[in-house]
Amino acid sequence: MTVPAIELKGISKSFGPVQANKNISISVAPGTIHGIIGENGAGKSTLMSILYGFYKADAGEIWINGEKTEIPDSQAAIAAGIGMVFQHFKLVENFTVLENIVLGAEDGGLLAPSLAKARKELEDLEEEYELFVDPDKRIDEIGVGMQQRVEILKALYRKAEILILDEPTGVLTPAEADQLFRILHRLKEEGKTIILITHKLREIMEATDTVSVMRRGEMTATVKTSETSPEQLAELMVGRKVLLRVDKAPAKPGKPILEIENLRVTDEAGVERVKGIDLTVRAGEIVGIAGVAGNGQSELLEVLGGMRPATGSIRLNGESLPLSGPGADGQARRARHIAHVPEDRQREGLIMEFHAWENVAFGYHRDPAYQRGIFMDNAALRADTERKIEKFDVRPADAWLAAKNFSGGNQQKIVVAREIERNPDLLLVGQPTRGVDIGAIEFIHKQIVALRDQGKAILLVSVELEEIFSLSDRIAVMFDGHIMGERLPHETDERELGLLMAGVAGEAA
Amino acid sequence: MDKMPKWADVVLIPLISLILAAILSALVILGIGEDPVAAVKLMVSGALGSTYGWGYTLYYATNFVFTGLAVAVAFHARLFNIGGEGQAMLGGLGVAMVCLYVPWPHWSIALLAAMAAAMVFGAAWAAIPAYLQAKRGSHIVITTIMFNFIAAAFLNYMLVNVMRPEGSMDPATERFPEAVHLPTLHELLAPIGISFSKAAPANVSFLVAILACFVVWALIWRTRLGYEIRAYGHSETGALYAGISPVRITIVTMLISGALAGLMAINNVMGEAERLVLNSTEGAGFIGIAVALMGRSHPFGVFLAALLFGFLYQGGAELALWTSIPRELIVVIQALVILFTGALDNMVRMPLEKLFLSLRKGSA
Structure with missing residues (x-):
């Protein structure tokens, strides 16, 4: 030995x-x-x-x-x-x-x-x-x-x-x-x-x-x-049996919900991050964007979520969406029924020092249901939080706990609960399971698929190919600000997507 | 899991910091050959031993509540407003104009008008640094501190060239009319049978200060604006995600902060001096920073910290008056308190956190 x-x-x-x-x-x-x-x-x-x-x-x-x-x-x-x-x-x-x-x-x-x-x-x-x-x-x-x-x-x-x-x-x-x-x-x-x-x-x-x-x-x-x-x-x-693949019925895509044409995004440093992309997401389908981090996917999500300006044209339910100015902020997007599970829940999706119940209002804190005269209706908010905590099995089930004291998976459940429960027309999802344990991944994936089955449009950005494969009904690959190609998950494999992700053009792959 | 219970953060740390500051102050007093115990006794009796002492302590505390709240509100949006001094000076100008140029039938109406003017002038002075921060990215710390100097120079000009009564050599306005005289605590308490020193300057503004604490508490923790201010203060990218405009929050928060600092003028200008003089603020704007730090940016904490600094100011003045301890040493003591409660917070915090962690481990 x-x-x-x-x-x-x-x-x-x-x-x-x-x-x-x-x-x-x-x-x-x-x-x-x-x-x-x-x-x-x-x-x-x-x-x-x-x-x-x-x-x-x-x-x-x-x-x-x-x-x-x-x-x-x-x-x-x-x-x-x-x-x-x-x-x-x-x-x-x-x-x-x-x-x-x-x-x-x-x-x-x-x-x-x-x-x-x-x-x-x-x-x-x-x-x-x-x-x-x-x-x-x-x-x-x-x-x-x-x-x-x-x-x-x-x-x-x-x-x-x-x-x-x-x-x-x-x-x-x-x-x-x-x-x-x-x-x-x-x-x-x-x-x-x-x-x-x-x-x-x-x-x-x-x-x-x-x-x-x-x-x-x-x-x-x-x-x-x-x-x-x-x-x-x-x-x-995990300590119990888990489904590694999401169980889902074939998608029944309906009318186009999100139509993106020639979208261009230039960042603060003047570098063009998204270089003229076209993309359509239909009702009842999940479109997954694959790509190595830093190839413009994050910027695409941020534009749709109202976090940065862009040029080009985006239509939601056939009506155009402002891409800059005050009508293009997160509040305006939420008013148009776009919900957003951001890529970085700790810096964007949650205020880590806030209680769970304060975070459940985050982004929707101007909702009239949460107001009482000039004050916020904290009691209503807490009741709403209790309901969401129970439905999404957030643990510990404590509305008074600060967000930072939940595990990554439970933090993400709070964000997902908040966004999905708004019943949006379009759900933007960035890295939904980054730093999330396997048990919670299964749960979050199920929720996303359930929303799709209600006929909602979902745009998913993830650097985990496995996740892209198991959730998406259609896959678009981004490289250097371009969409290199779109594939159906059952007609492609990791090798082909890998080549696209590395910038090798679709036809050659 | 939090590192230690909330009460330790809110009560224990300031208390230990205070004790450390006191010990060091005692050593300094010993070092110059005076008796620290006698000095403490003198400070306590001078500041709290008579209604006269209390009257001054509360008068100073009133100033510090306003400037402390101003800094605290800005802190919630992670803005460091060190321009409280200048904003309070401008507030004084507003109060003086209201009191001098408008004939008021009764002090209560005059007070409301003076409050409005003080807040508008203070807010206006904060508006320019706020705009520069929000739109241009000029750092608020730099701009607000520079605006203190501009305010002082501007006030100097106004008092010397515009508002000085003819024939007077003193760079100050004339005395405000009798009608705008604010009732002192003596005048307020006498009708209900409590005798309070006639000579002390504490006045009805103290009640306004208490009211301001409640208003700020409600604003920060009960309104939508307060929610947005806190969210922005904790995470700028989070605010962007939620559609909370950083520009709007920066400007609105600074306006509120400036208004609170300006409001101090109803106490020192309208309540005490009853005319506008040079350097009427006497550094209260800066003390506000320490008050907000020590008060953990919470109105109740600010109130307690303001009382403490009021005590230090009045007790220190007594000390300088009755002992050979020089006036400068009082500044040293106050500086030590600020140093320990504000700047050296982590020095006390770290060992305490370790202590609580090991205690919890022991009991687990």
Whole structure:
């Protein structure tokens, strides 16, 4: 039996009353890829932060290569051969690749010798792991996939033998993700140990040798990937059986509700983000917009939701919608029966410091039903909130709790309840399940489909292809402000959409 | 989960900050060779030991309630109005014009008119920085503080060149007519058999200040405008999403804030001086910032904090009068209170939060 590269024994950590990790033990064999999967808040990130020296465990031991190791800070983690690639890269944008790699690991006060030495070593590393990047390009000149390679190279340059990747594919196109997994396999072949943290079942199945499942701070199972299935993993994550695909009848599209023609959006910096798109959404259908984040989808939603001006023409129920000026704000949109579940519920959809009952009025606070003379009718509002909390199973069912004290899934339920219960003609939905646990995803998807079945139009924007596939009746792919093509979900596959998302024109794909 | 109970945030932190400020002040007094215990006794007896002392304490507190509320309202929209000083000066100008140039039959009508004028002038002075912030993005902190200087210079000009009575060398208006004299607490309380010092300046404006606290509370927590102000203050992108116009909220909030600061003039100009003099505000606009910080931007907290600063002002004046503790030291004590309650809030907050977390863990 080989000595495990990493062994955690009985790790526990709590933050106040919240126990983030409960008596967790894992053992990862050297030269393998080990997945850690779990819902948001299951304690994955806490566990890895302990391993990387950001937090100190309340109890438990860390053994590396058969030796008990104390990791009080990240320097100690690096010294123990642990490298971490964060979800949000820690790179200096206006430094070159080479400078970023050396940063924090310079030898002595003069930079030139360090850089020369690093250049040589970098070449060797690139050779060895087939991780090619141009060392003299600035970080802001290279793509996200390349930036991630720089992060990996940074860790390898610091002699990492154990590499931890936290949600590495969140910002990548499917093709870039595939490349990443090829790199990980290559690293594995060279004897590195890799821990992959993700909430995506597909990646676990594709890339890992063994997988540990976490739920509510506990390690519920560790299994060989080849001996499990996505369904079983999902059940282990949530603690009950879940439907991974939404059960829905075929759409019966009616008359056009939303008609967009030649829409153009220029942002505050003067950059054109949406470059003349045409799109129609009909009653009783869900149109999904796929694309890598930052290709104009967010701006499209914001224009429709009254959050930014645009040019072109949008008609709702056949009547034109103002695209700038005071008649184009969020209030005007709501008056036209457009409801909006925004992409960022914490910064847009909710006021985190407000009570749940104040948030249930957010955006609709001018509704006459919530007024009593010159004052707001808080009693009516609270009654309305109780009703919505019950109907949407928001937990805890406490109208007085501040939004920030709900979990991500329950925050999203509050937003979805508020918007769907308005019975809108058009529902805009941005990233409806980002940071939402699987149980709540199922519920939110069902609500969206139910609204569709009532004959309402729904425009969905999501960077999760799985979500696009399972919800949409029609898929439009956006790249660089253009719609690259529209597809029906049963007539396309991830590969084709991936090409469209990467800007390869529809016909060539 | 909140890090600690609300009462700790609202009561305990200001209290501990205050105690720390008091300890440091005591050390400073010791350092210059005076007796801190005697000094505290003198402050308490001077500010609270007689109706005369109370009359001054409440008079100062009235000023601070108005300027504190002004800052607090702006805080709710995450606007830092440090122009209370200038807005209160302009409010004084409005009050003076109303009282001097219109013959009033009775003080009550005059008071209503003076309130209106004070609010309009204060709001007008806040309107320009508000517009610049909302439309041009000029930072409100910079513009409001600059407007304090402009207000002082403008008032100087008005008093020296326009409103000074002929033949007078004093840059001040003439005395307001007797008809607009506001009843002092002595005059208000005498009919119901309570004797209150005749000499103290506290007047009917104190009641207006209490009323203002209730109005501001209702505005912020019970009206739609208050809802929008708070929403905007917590999240600008959230406001945009909800269709709450940032321009409108910025301007309206600053108008309300300026109006409240201006309203202070019914106390110091109409109630006490009964004429407009240079520097009539005596820094109350700045004290308002500390009052709002310490009062957690809540009208009730502002009221309590205003009382505290009223006490410090009056007690400090007594101290300077009766001991060899110099006038400047009073400023030091007040500054320490401001420093601890306002700026060093987190210094007390962090260890307290840790304490409460570990207490909760122990009981869990």
